[in-house]
Amino acid sequence: MGFLAPWFLGGLAALAVPVFVHLLRRHKATPRPVSSLMFFERGTQSSTRHRRLRYLVLFALRCALLLLVVLAFANPYIRKATPDANFRLLLIVLDHSFSMRAGTRFADAKQQALALLAGKPHGQKTQIISLGGQFEMRTAAITDDAQLRAALENIQPGDGHANFGELGQAMRSLTETEDGPIELHLFSDMQRTAMPSNLAEAVLPNNVELMLHPVADGPARANWTVESVEAPATLSDPKDPKHSRVQAVIAGFGTPAATKTVSLLVNGKTIATRKIEVPASGRATVEFRPLDVGYGFNRCEVRVEGEDAFPADDTSVFAVRRSDPERVLFVHAAEDTRSALYFGSALSAATQGSFAVQSVAAEQATDLAPSKYAFVVLSDTVTLPGIFEHTLGQYVANGGRVLIALGTAAGHHRQIPLWGGDVKDTHDYAREGGTATVGLVDFGYPALDQAQPGADNGGWADVRVFYAAVPEQGQARVAARLSDGTPLLLDKQVGEGHIMLLASGLENLTNDLPLHPIFVVFVDRMARYLSGDERLSGSKVVDSFVQLRGAAEPAGVAANVEVIDPDGRRPLSLSEARTMQSFRLGRSGFYQIRFANGRDAVIGVNPDRRESNLEPLTKDVQDLWSGSSGSRGTQPAGAARVPVKARPVSLWWYVMMLALVVASAETALASDHLGTQREEA
Amino acid sequence: MQRFLDPNVLAGISSLDLLAKTVVDGFVAGLHRSPDFGFSQEFAEYRAYVPGDDLRHVDWNLFARTERCYLKRYRGETNTQVTVLLDASNSMQYTSGPPTKMDYARFIAASLFYLAIHNQRDAAGLIVFDEDVREYIRPSTRPGQLARLFAGLERAEPRATTDLAKPLRHFQNLLHRRGIVILISDFYEEPEKIVRAIAPLRFRGNEIVLLHILDPQEIRPELRGSALLVDLETDRRIEVIPEYARTTYRAKIDTHIEELRSRAQGAGMDYQLLVTSEPLDRALRGYLSLRQAGN
Numbered sequence: 001m002g003f004l005a006p007w008f009l010g011g012l013a014a015l016a017v018p019v020f021v022h023l024l025r026r027h028k029a030t031p032r033p034v035s036s037l038m039f040f041e042r043g044t045q046s047s048t049r050h051r052r053l054r055y056l057v058l059f060a061l062r063c064a065l066l067l068l069v070v071l072a073f074a075n076p077y078i079r080k081a082t083p084d085a086n087f088r089l090l091l092i093v094l095d096h097s098f099s100m101r102a103g104t105r106f107a108d109a110k111q112q113a114l115a116l117l118a119g120k121p122h123g124q125k126t127q128i129i130s131l132g133g134q135f136e137m138r139t140a141a142i143t144d145d146a147q148l149r150a151a152l153e154n155i156q157p158g159d160g161h162a163n164f165g166e167l168g169q170a171m172r173s174l175t176e177t178e179d180g181p182i183e184l185h186l187f188s189d190m191q192r193t194a195m196p197s198n199l200a201e202a203v204l205p206n207n208v209e210l211m212l213h214p215v216a217d218g219p220a221r222a223n224w225t226v227e228s229v230e231a232p233a234t235l236s237d238p239k240d241p242k243h244s245r246v247q248a249v250i251a252g253f254g255t256p257a258a259t260k261t262v263s264l265l266v267n268g269k270t271i272a273t274r275k276i277e278v279p280a281s282g283r284a285t286v287e288f289r290p291l292d293v294g295y296g297f298n299r300c301e302v303r304v305e306g307e308d309a310f311p312a313d314d315t316s317v318f319a320v321r322r323s324d325p326e327r328v329l330f331v332h333a334a335e336d337t338r339s340a341l342y343f344g345s346a347l348s349a350a351t352q353g354s355f356a357v358q359s360v361a362a363e364q365a366t367d368l369a370p371s372k373y374a375f376v377v378l379s380d381t382v383t384l385p386g387i388f389e390h391t392l393g394q395y396v397a398n399g400g401r402v403l404i405a406l407g408t409a410a411g412h413h414r415q416i417p418l419w420g421g422d423v424k425d426t427h428d429y430a431r432e433g434g435t436a437t438v439g440l441v442d443f444g445y446p447a448l449d450q451a452q453p454g455a456d457n458g459g460w461a462d463v464r465v466f467y468a469a470v471p472e473q474g475q476a477r478v479a480a481r482l483s484d485g486t487p488l489l490l491d492k493q494v495g496e497g498h499i500m501l502l503a504s505g506l507e508n509l510t511n512d513l514p515l516h517p518i519f520v521v522f523v524d525r526m527a528r529y530l531s532g533d534e535r536l537s538g539s540k541v542v543d544s545f546v547q548l549r550g551a552a553e554p555a556g557v558a559a560n561v562e563v564i565d566p567d568g569r570r571p572l573s574l575s576e577a578r579t580m581q582s583f584r585l586g587r588s589g590f591y592q593i594r595f596a597n598g599r600d601a602v603i604g605v606n607p608d609r610r611e612s613n614l615e616p617l618t619k620d621v622q623d624l625w626s627g628s629s630g631s632r633g634t635q636p637a638g639a640a641r642v643p644v645k646a647r648p649v650s651l652w653w654y655v656m657m658l659a660l661v662v663a664s665a666e667t668a669l670a671s672d673h674l675g676t677q678r679e680e681a
Numbered sequence: 682m683q684r685f686l687d688p689n690v691l692a693g694i695s696s697l698d699l700l701a702k703t704v705v706d707g708f709v710a711g712l713h714r715s716p717d718f719g720f721s722q723e724f725a726e727y728r729a730y731v732p733g734d735d736l737r738h739v740d741w742n743l744f745a746r747t748e749r750c751y752l753k754r755y756r757g758e759t760n761t762q763v764t765v766l767l768d769a770s771n772s773m774q775y776t777s778g779p780p781t782k783m784d785y786a787r788f789i790a791a792s793l794f795y796l797a798i799h800n801q802r803d804a805a806g807l808i809v810f811d812e813d814v815r816e817y818i819r820p821s822t823r824p825g826q827l828a829r830l831f832a833g834l835e836r837a838e839p840r841a842t843t844d845l846a847k848p849l850r851h852f853q854n855l856l857h858r859r860g861i862v863i864l865i866s867d868f869y870e871e872p873e874k875i876v877r878a879i880a881p882l883r884f885r886g887n888e889i890v891l892l893h894i895l896d897p898q899e900i901r902p903e904l905r906g907s908a909l910l911v912d913l914e915t916d917r918r919i920e921v922i923p924e925y926a927r928t929t930y931r932a933k934i935d936t937h938i939e940e941l942r943s944r945a946q947g948a949g950m951d952y953q954l955l956v957t958s959e960p961l962d963r964a965l966r967g968y969l970s971l972r973q974a975g976n
Contacts, residue, residue, distance in 0.1 A: 031909045031910075031911045031918065032908045032909060032910050032911065033775065033910075033911045033912075033913050034775065034899070034902075034910045034911065034912060034913065035772035035773075035775040035782070035867055035869060035896070035899055035912075035913055035914075036772050036867075036869035036912055036913075036914060037910060037912040037915070037917050037919055038869050038937075039930050039933040039934055039937070040910055040919045040921055040925075040930065
């Protein structure tokens with residue numbers, strides 16, 4: 001309690017006025033003679049006492065009024081213990097990854113989080129975050145307990161993979177805008193696989209205090225799972241023993257050696273069963289062949305029979321589409337016989353018979369209709385029949401895709417069909433006494449896609465290029481360059497289609513690429529990209545994305561896509577179906593998708609198998625992690641700490657309101673008294 | 682002429698003789714009728730003769746005309762006796778402005794004496810009392826009686842307290858003959874005691890008139906603030922607030938007046954409340970009405 005303007009307290013001297021009027025002046029009662037006091041007796045004294053009481057009340061009111069006015073000017077305040085405006089932000093992070101479905105982990109974690117929320121001081125800013133798959137902010141930093149509780153209760157167990165590295169990264173991003181202290185409570189099963197291999201990625205900023213609330217029920221329990229499934233996404237010949245097979249890896253985590261029964265289900269029917277010996281905490285591979293499926297999309301599932309600690313991960317789903325092989329038109333120069341051989345072999349090996357190469361010489365391509373082929377390859381064919389070139393141009397403009405490989409013939413004619421540019425120069429590295437290597441590779445380019453390219457430049461480091469043309473680049477995207485900077489692989493959009501240009505040949509005369517394993521991978525990726533099948537993979541992991549439409553769709557064309565989730569619902573609204581470029585596969589099960597180009601796909605989505613390892617982080621690692629952000633360790637639920645700061649709260653308004661009330665009472669009482677005197681006067 | 686009855690004007694007249702003459706002449710002038718009445722035989726009524734009646738009163742003229750025997754009755758022509766009992770206690774000296782209640786009582790008494798002796802030829806007497814009889818002037822019509830009465834009024838200065846019961850015995854001894862008894866007082870006593878004390882006079886055939894003299898401030902007191910009131914008779918002191926004087930006191934004094942009036946009239950007495958700010962004609966009119974009633 002104090003005063004912001006204490007010098008106004010000098011006004012208390014004004015209290016002398018009512019004291020004089022009521023207490024001092026009234027003692028000077030003048031004696032007044034009357035004939036008789038016959039009628040002024042006992043009743044008079046009682047009334048006088050009553051009147052004195054009223055005067056005292058009036059006196060008290062006047063004194064109180066003066067006191068309150070003086071106090072109001074002195075501006076009193078109290079130091080109220082209120083939560084500091086800069087007090088720590090409370091973050092409640094609830095892990096709802098796939099592993100939280102095991103036992104009562106998720107229910108326990110949510111209950112503890114709700115208890116913490118209920119026990120936190122009112123007024124503390126709190127934010128609800130869910131971890132698992134995506135780091136999702138469920139609320140902003142707010143103080144509304146009801147909204148926070150609703151947000152917390154709305155979190156449901158998911159199928160994603162928790163990554164504490166993402167948590168650390170998100171905290172680092174958050175602290176760029178929130179410089180105050182942050183108290184982070186993590187309710188999780190503390191799965192070991194959620195921690196990145198490099199602990200530094202999970203380290204939190206200094207102003208973040210981490211409190212761990214592990215909910216794992218004891219040591220890791222035995223759990224078998226289908227770790228991976230190798231199956232053809234597209235199958236053209238079920239009797240082909242080389243391709244028509246399913247290989248599944250059964251893994252045990254914390255398990256003893258056991259004989260497990262593994263079943264293959266196609267469209268809900270068990271078509272094969274195998275028994276395998278799974279070593280203790282080890283892996284075993286089981287193979288089903290042949291894979292006899294009908295035409296169209298088949299929803300397949302590999303299942304490990306028997307009880308374990310985590311039944312939800314005992315199955316792995318995938319989709320197999322059976323169709324006839326798609327044809328690929330391979331146009332080559334009459335004298336070139338090698339390129340078709342290399343390309344056809346690689347394509348056959350890579351795509352498991354999904355494509356059949358039709359090789360024709362350029363002169364014989366006059367009457368061919370490119371639209372009947374999945375894609376077209378022009379191998380060192382600088383001159384094409386006019387009709388075919390025109391037809392091919394229309395094919396590309398309507399969405400077709402063509403691969404052009406420039407061999408030695410390009411150096412003589414300088415003209416590149418369909419490309420819209422000529423060969424500016426040629427590099428004959430062999431004649432210059434050396435070779436060129438592949439320098440820069442864009443592994444994000446679909447035809448060169450590699451998630452984790454190795455140190456050998458993804459396998460391209462050993463490739464030697466002897467001869468390369470230098471085409472006019474124009475607006476084309478360069479996907480790979482040689483070590484001297486010469487573009488090796490370019491991509492240009494023409495109309496709705498794409499033209500891929502390889503600045504060297506597909507035979508072993510201009511480079512030794514066909515002799516390297518990367519060639520098969522390259523042809524596989526390229527074939528899928530050119531045919532549009534790269535989006536139709538039969539199996540994906542939860543939280544992966546599917547490209548719904550081309551990146552550069554022509555303006556005015558708004559083809560709808562359609563997505564049906566594992567529950568049979570359509571998660572996209574009409575506007576989203578018209579505009580959305582990609583879709584996140586957030587749940588496990590089968591998604592049915594119709595792409596913007598009209599193709600259909602069924603995709604089996606499985607949780608990340610790292611979630612199947614229920615082994616928690618060791619206590620040391622947990623202490624190390626939480627200690628990295630302030631050494632707070634694990635805490636029981638409902639223990640949010642809030643710094644309390646005594647803040648001066650002005651009472652001016654309340655004092656003035658009270659003075660107004662007192663003034664009203666004084667006015668009423670005084671007017672009553674004075675009114676009597678006026679009447680008598 | 683009305684102004685000659687205004688107490689404020691009368692207060693400036695030092696001589697009671699002149700004052701009384703002024704009052705009575707002013708009063709008589711305002712009556713609009715001859716003041717000469719009742720001093721000769723006046724016909725009152727005829728009454729049938731009954732055996733035993735004095736034959737001297739038979740109207741023989743009427744008998745000669747109608748052969749019926751009627752007695753002719755006249756109003757009595759005997760003078761009456763007026764005795765004024767004047768309260769001279771300390772409470773009578775109270776005033777909120779001239780005149781005091783005592784002076785007002787003197788004015789009334791003097792006016793009555795003048796009217797009785799000079800105009801009506803009545804015998805007039807005076808008894809001044811407080812807690813005892815302080816002065817007694819026997820009723821008489823002799824020359825110089827008016828001067829003696831005025832001198833008695835001049836000597837009646839307020840002192841002591843009022844006690845009607847004690848001097849009552851003397852009243853009964855002093856008033857041998859029936860007449861009009863006019864009691865002038867502020868009557869600060871219980872109405873029951875007052876009436877009980879005076880009632881014996883009524884029983885002896887006297888006409889009793891109670892003239893209740895009060896100051897306006899005693900009926901509607903004005904207090905601007907709490908005041909310390911001092912009793913003029915007992916010197917008691919009480920602090921009184923305006924609200925009490927405005928409400929409770931007024932109710933009490935009104936009740937007292939009304940009860941006194943009621944009890945007096947119930948005992949066959951006449952009662953007049955006289956406020957010192959009012960003209961004196963009301964007191965004189967009361968006396969004359971009683972005088973005219975046949976006394």
